[in-house]
Amino acid sequence: MAEGGSYWVAVLVGGGVGFFIVVVLNHFLPLLFKGGNVPKGTFGWPLLGETFGFLKPHSSNSVGAFLQDHCSRYGKVFKSHLFFSPTVVSCDPELNYFILQNEGKLFECSYPKPIHGILGKVSMLVAVGDTHKRLRNAALSLVTITKSKPEFLNDIETIALQILDSWRNKPQVIFCEEARKFTFNVIVKQVLGLTPQEPETLKILQDFLTFMKGLISLPLYIPGTPYARAVQARSRISSTVKAIIEKRSRRNDDDDGNSKKSSDFLEILLSVDTLSEDEKVSFVLDSLLGGYETTSLLMSMVVHFLSHTPAALQQLKLEHQNIRSMKQKHDPLDWEDYKKMNFTQNVINEALRYGNIVKFVHRKALKDVKYKGYLIPSGWKVLPVFTAVHLDPSLHANASQFHPWRWESQDPTCKKFTPFGGGSRCCPGSDLAKVEVAFFLHHLVQNFRWNTDEDQPIAYPYVEFQRGLVLRVDPCSETTM
DSSP states (O other): OHHHHHHHHHHHHHHHHHHHHHHHHHHHGGGGOOSSOOOOBOOOBTTTBTHHHHTOOEETTSOHHHHHHHHHHHOSEEEEEETTEEEEEEOOHHHHHHHHHTBTTTEEEOOOHHHHHHHOTTOTTTOOHHHHHHHHHHHHHHHHHHTTOHHHHHHHHHHHHHHHHTTTTOSEEEHHHHHHHHHHHHHHHHHHOOOTTSHHHHHHHHHHHHHHHHHTSOOOOOTTSHHHHHHHHHHHHHHHHHHHHHHHHHHHHHOOSOSOOOOSHHHHHHTOTTSOHHHHHHHHHHHHHIIIIIHHHHHHHHHHHHHTOHHHHHHHHHHHHHHHHTSOTTOOOOHHHHHTOHHHHHHHHHHHHHHOSOOBOOEEESSOEEETTEEEOTTOEEEEBHHHHHTOTTTSTTTTSOOGGGGGTSOTTSTTOOTTOOGGGSOTTHHHHHHHHHHHHHHHHHHEEEEEOSOOEEESSSEEETTOOEEEEEEOSSOOO
């Protein structure tokens, strides 16, 4: 026993020493790199590098002290050591665009390994190569088919009205919670055909909330930790979704051709032969993730910024009153109505620019890359930082102000505006998110007045409102509900 114990001690000590040597080499060897003009910068502490400084919380409509300091010292492109890897950080719009447009050729998506463990190996968020291409093509096809369908639009409006109707006798609401409730019910109905009242919906929601908490936790797979519970929750969600898929497949197999089929994502997804069962399950989870957190946060951003910009709120209200005046009181919104919401689109775009829901993305250089005199060594991580570009006063006039009118003359498809990423990894569900926000705003601005406490969206680097964005709400005397 003593000899066996000594053996395992030696293994553990040897493994620890080996890990330490790898970490030290990973940190210091890049400092000796002489192969070209690597951007200026500093690596900070061994092992941790400058990660804690980079992740220090700050208002999401600011670049934060870390980027401000490093850009002033080294320029818009600099080197650092982040997330256990030598890294080139880019706050330059041209380089960011170059990185996004060369996905799969010069650069590759490269999130930290623990993210893979929690999202799954075939998640569209972490998949690369042919797997990502197949998943993304399926997503784009589904969005194209779905976004203007009357059934989808009616579902959004119905759920929005249900949420707003529940506010009637409440003096205040925690808007972030209400927005999440809205977006979850919309995406579950659209993806899986489930209503909020069905038992599977509650089961998925409970596991999904556990999953979300673990996604932003310390990645330690120890029983009882948020990360471990999240991995287990993902497994349970997968089992639930698989059961729903099998049930739907059996129903379709037994169908004699006379019954009306569902028109949700799942029905279309079942007919996609290029995806395996695991990929379809992962696709559903990715849809829940994107449709839940990102869209609800965008809604919260819009409501928060409108609260502090009365002129924008008034113009938005007039736009929606004009749309409603051309319809009967209870007529549902349709795609033609959505296309008339021009100022609404400006408000949404400005909330995306000013609020910065997505701060940066992770990429890895697949080979040595030379760009405008810089060298990005093979194997180094690259972080295109969207926030720095969106808030750059040399690119956006009055960049530190919420000003929706800028989009009357500014092109939202330009290189200096990338709220949903770009290239082959641009978020495929962005159009659906905008429809949801626009329809919710249509009824909100006509039926309620509101004001907020001083609550700011804070980047951790994920973005959240510290107190959940408390709204004191007051129903308007004349309503359209």
